[in-house]
Amino acid sequence: MADHEELRRLLQDALGVESVTDLTRLSGGASRETWRFVADGNSRVVQRQRAGDERDMMIEAATVDAASRAGVPVPELLRAESSPSGSFMILDAIDGETIARKILRDADFVDARAALPTQLGRALAAIHAMSSDAVDGLPEADPIAFYTDVLDSLGQPYPMLELVRRWLLEHRPTTGATTIVHGDFRLGNLIVGPNGLRAVIDWELAHVGDPMEDLGWLCVKAWRFGQSPPVAGIGEYEELFAAYAEASGITVDADVVRWWEVLGTWKWAVMCILQASAHLSGAVRSHELAAIGRRVCENEHDLFLALEGRW
Amino acid sequence: MVNPHGAPGAIELVEAVREWIERDVMATSEGRLRFHARVATNMLAMVEREIELGESHAVAHAERLATLGVADDHEFAAAIRAGDLDDRLDEVRTLLRATVDDKLAVANPGYVDD
Incomplete structure (x- = not known):
């Protein structure tokens, strides 16, 4: 009290x-x-x-x-x-739902699910219309270098993540634009009402970078929460890309978004290892964190799926 | 190998704890406790599968590493990063696919069908 x-x-x-x-x-x-x-x-x-x-x-x-x-x-x-x-x-405070499972499955959100792919494309276009110097002090880091350092600091070997790291380095797209990037744009960080998107929250990972990072992250398999459609478990790539292009005037290169999706899946694997290490090091003893360490193979499987025919 | 410990064995012991959590703890709990109990039963089921499959997975993994001429995953990961296996990447992918399948078979066998 x-x-x-x-x-x-x-x-x-x-x-x-x-x-x-x-x-x-x-x-x-x-x-x-x-x-x-x-x-x-x-x-x-x-x-x-x-x-x-x-x-x-x-x-x-x-x-x-x-x-x-x-x-x-x-x-x-x-x-x-x-x-x-x-x-x-x-x-x-904005009323609405943030729990992905409910947004994806509950009858209350049928209309929201129909509207979201387009609304998400428009919201991303609005975020990326902010120029990279609109906010002072936003970090700008090379995600491969950054998460390689994290992986190395944890000291455990992950051959599959090394293989994918090499693919990422060899296929890195030329950055088309540099804008403010939300950094964690996915269900869980979006407040949704019966008619769809109400607010984008949790801006703590915002940074300066390639705007396509946000589109790729939204399509990472972990953020589909067990549903099949690639965009947030709700929509198809084409719906998202069309809404984004209409609002931003920028044509989306699907291959570039796919590269960021692979980067995101790889990064999420490193984040899972990091969470398990918080338990293993004794920083936060938690069986839930320990279990997350064994989810890395799910990400490794997802990486095989995302890279099928692209190696 | 003769196991001196008698019955119940390790798998049965873990199974018994898992069944108790499912039967008594989860049935009478809700919210955060129920969620954490569910996580615990998933982990115990994982241990049961690892006890059953771990030995054969270790043998298979050692054979895969031997094919590539590396001693362990540390060497394997370092060799990929250094580019030492660049002329054998098809083989590396095939071997890693098998390893990831084994890891999933223990950690979450239902994941592939999800």
Whole structure:
């Protein structure tokens, strides 16, 4: 309760409101947590980052703000503060569903599923219309080099991931454009209502790079959550590409998106190894994290599928 | 090899724990606990399959590595990265396909049909 009281006061001061009630924790990880609350009758969300996290929440807040101005559906940013005890940002709360399984299977989302492939294409076009210098301080890194370093730091050999790494290096597309990239655009990070997309959230992995990265990541098999259609488990490539092209004026090269899909599947494998290592190193003892380590072979299988006829 | 431990064996012991979680824990739990119990039963089923198949998979994997002239996965991974197997990549892919199939057979045999 002491924690609640401290947070309540912090929110009250930050927003300059009379009352903060109904504080409910939505999720929490090792480095950040998300709470929903009501401030003077309005539903809000606060994301808190613990001290010591390397990522700068002020950059994320600036990105959400820039995205809003660029016409991307995002929750309105109300306040962002950085302090030695940890940063936080307060956003308008948007009702809707984020759980992929429900969006993909529940009858409530039949119309949403029909509308989403086109809406996702348009939202991505709006994100990528932001120029790479629209937000100061966004990182720009070579994903192959970055995740190779992560893999090497974990010290376990994965021959299949080495083979795919070589394919990625040899087939790397020439970057057509450099824009702001969301970095984790998929079900789970999208608020969906009965009519489809309401907001794009979780901008913490936003960076500067090839916009096709976001399209490829959205098609990674893990983000189809067991469904067959390639785009988020909902739509066909052509639907996404057509909506994106219409909104952005940029014709999508399917081979380039496929390269990013392979990169994304490879990257997700490294992230699974990283999660299991958090358990193995003792940082976070968790049987759930341990189990994720054995999902790497699913990614390896997916890589064979994605590369069939392309080696 | 004669196993001195008698019955129940390792597979039966793990199976018994898994069945208890499925029968008693999952039936009376919900939310996060039920989800974590489900994860635990999946992991125990994985252990059962590894006990059953692990030895033959290890033999098959050692044969595959010997074909390529590498001692273990560390050497295998390093050789691919260094380009030392570039003239044998078709073979490497075929061998890795077999290894990934074995890993899936233990970790999640239903995955391929999903």
